[in-house]
Amino acid sequence: MPMAALLKSKLEFTRHITNLLITAFPEDQRLHQPYDGANHLLWQVGHLGVSAQGLAGMIDPSHPKPDPSLDKLFGVKSAPMADASAYPDYAEVHTYFDQAMADLIALIADKDDAWFEQKVGEEQAMFGPTFAGVVMTVCWHEGLHAGQITTLRKSLGLDLVLA
Numbered sequence: 001m002p003m004a005a006l007l008k009s010k011l012e013f014t015r016h017i018t019n020l021l022i023t024a025f026p027e028d029q030r031l032h033q034p035y036d037g038a039n040h041l042l043w044q045v046g047h048l049g050v051s052a053q054g055l056a057g058m059i060d061p062s063h064p065k066p067d068p069s070l071d072k073l074f075g076v077k078s079a080p081m082a083d084a085s086a087y088p089d090y091a092e093v094h095t096y097f098d099q100a101m102a103d104l105i106a107l108i109a110d111k112d113d114a115w116f117e118q119k120v121g122e123e124q125a126m127f128g129p130t131f132a133g134v135v136m137t138v139c140w141h142e143g144l145h146a147g148q149i150t151t152l153r154k155s156l157g158l159d160l161v162l163a
Contacts, residue, residue, distance in 0.1 A: 003116040004108055007135045011105055014142045018048070020161045021149045022094070030090055031082055034155035039080050041152060042090055044145045046074035049097035055138055056104045058124045059131060063107065070096070108135060 022045060030041045039047070050066045054075075057063045065071075072078060073087060087093065108116075108131075116132035127137040153161070 003113045003132055004111050007108060007116070007132065007139075008105055010139045011101065011135070014139045014146070015101055017162065018142055018146045018149070021146055021153065024158070024161050025149070025153065026156070026158070027090075029152075029156055031084055032152060032156060033080065033082060034152065037079065038152075039145070039148050040082075041149060042084075042087055042093060043074060043078070043080035044149060045090075045097045046070065046087070046093045047078070048142055048145055049093065049100040050074040051141060052097075052100035052104050052138060055127065055134060056100070056107050058120070058127070058134060059104075060107050063103070104135075104138065 022041065025041050033040050050070055053064070053066045054071075057065050066075065070088075074093075081087075111131070116135075117130055119129060120127075120131060120134055124134050127134045150161075
């Protein structure tokens with residue numbers, strides 16, 4: 001199987017699981033934090049969107065970088081806040097998240113195996129030594145946050161989504 005097809009299928013699978021967890025999350029609990037500083041759902045959805053868009057920019061430097069206001073709210077150095085008024089509307093954040101991943105998938109869809117095997121620059125190297133490694137890190141990163149969302153669901157006593 002070509003690397004583009006394999007990685008696309010992994011990104012889509014990861015997104016499917018995350019969307020199951022998000023869709024089944026109660027609207028009135030999207031800022032739930034089981035302890036002070038915990039990543040709530042709204043922050044995680046925005047964070048995953050900013051991360052996907054940022055990594056897309058690492059893969060293709062002509063791809064737009066995350067908006068600075070979104071990066072400030074959801075980027076690596078941000079922290080979740082309990083105040084809903086500090087954030088854009090959840091639907092807007094969720095749409096951004098979906099679009100960022102769709103853009104990333106589109107960026108890799110036509111790449112050949114040789115492209116994926118290329119060494120990445122210094123900025124990207126922490127995510128993997130090759131472009132394939134960078135894309136695999138996107139799957140890992142989203143899976144990590146899907147686990148946190150699962151923990152949020154458990155702290156609220158919600159039913160399991162993947163049982």
